[in-house]
Amino acid sequence: MGKYEYLALLAGxxxxxxxxxxxxxxxxxxxxxxxxxxxxxxxxxxxxxxxVAIALGHWWFNPRFVTGIELPPGLPVEEIAFFxxxxxxxxxxxxxxxxxxxxxxxxx
Amino acid sequence: xxxxxxxxSVLAAVVVVCLEILWVRTGIFRQRAYWLSxxxxxxxxxxxDGWMSKVPNPIVVYDPDVLSxxxxxxxxxLEEFVYAFAMVxxxxxxxxxxxxxxxxxxxxxxx
Numbered sequence: 001m002g003k004y005e006y007l008a009l010l011a012g013x014x015x016x017x018x019x020x021x022x023x024x025x026x027x028x029x030x031x032x033x034x035x036x037x038x039x040x041x042x043x044x045x046x047x048x049x050x051x052v053a054i055a056l057g058h059w060w061f062n063p064r065f066v067t068g069i070e071l072p073p074g075l076p077v078e079e080i081a082f083f084x085x086x087x088x089x090x091x092x093x094x095x096x097x098x099x100x101x102x103x104x105x106x107x108x
Numbered sequence: 109x110x111x112x113x114x115x116x117s118v119l120a121a122v123v124v125v126c127l128e129i130l131w132v133r134t135g136i137f138r139q140r141a142y143w144l145s146x147x148x149x150x151x152x153x154x155x156x157d158g159w160m161s162k163v164p165n166p167i168v169v170y171d172p173d174v175l176s177x178x179x180x181x182x183x184x185x186l187e188e189f190v191y192a193f194a195m196v197x198x199x200x201x202x203x204x205x206x207x208x209x210x211x212x213x214x215x216x217x218x219x
Binding site for chain 1: 198
């Protein structure tokens with residue numbers, strides 16, 4: 001995988017959580033505008049924090065596992081993807097569990 | 109002095125909790141689904157974050173000076189769980205805020 005390892009890990013998260021959308025009817029992918037209103041602020045806030053921390057040398061990325069593509073101000077493209085994928089997985093989990101609990105309650 | 113990463117993570121978590129309790133008030137902290145989701149997120153963080161921070165071949169490398177020094181489980185800096193709590197809670201509360209009015213139960217309660 002080499003330079004694509006970080007991206008592959010994130011892709012794995014997307015693939016693994018995709019069934020939540022259909023099997024547990026999370027309906028996050030199918031409400032893209034609402035999802036964007038939840039995820040875009042996360043990308044902005046955590047992206048700024050990340051850019052500052054990287055600039056200060058608090059953390060950095062192993063060049064073996066990232067593409068090296070960076071967006072100004074020095075944010076690896078993988079980090080932007082991370083701030084989209086992780087909240088997306090969180091929302092899918094939340095909606096799936098809420099549906100499961102509601103269904104369990106309805107059955108009672 | 110508290111190192112930067114645990115300090116930043118705790119601050120982020122406090123800000124997000126205050127945002128929910130004092131301002132947005134979606135009520136997620138009273139929902140069992142929210143707390144269960146947090147547990148599931150933490151459980152899946154162990155393999156994913158464990159992979160990202162695996163010593164000696166991590167994807168993300170931290171300056172040891174910015175860390176609390178507690179790495180558990182595997183090689184995950186413990187403060188990552190606080191960071192994840194802040195990030196995922198922020199996303200869920202924004203999701204709830206964006207969906208106001210669309211939830212049948214809530215809409216019914218309002219009328």
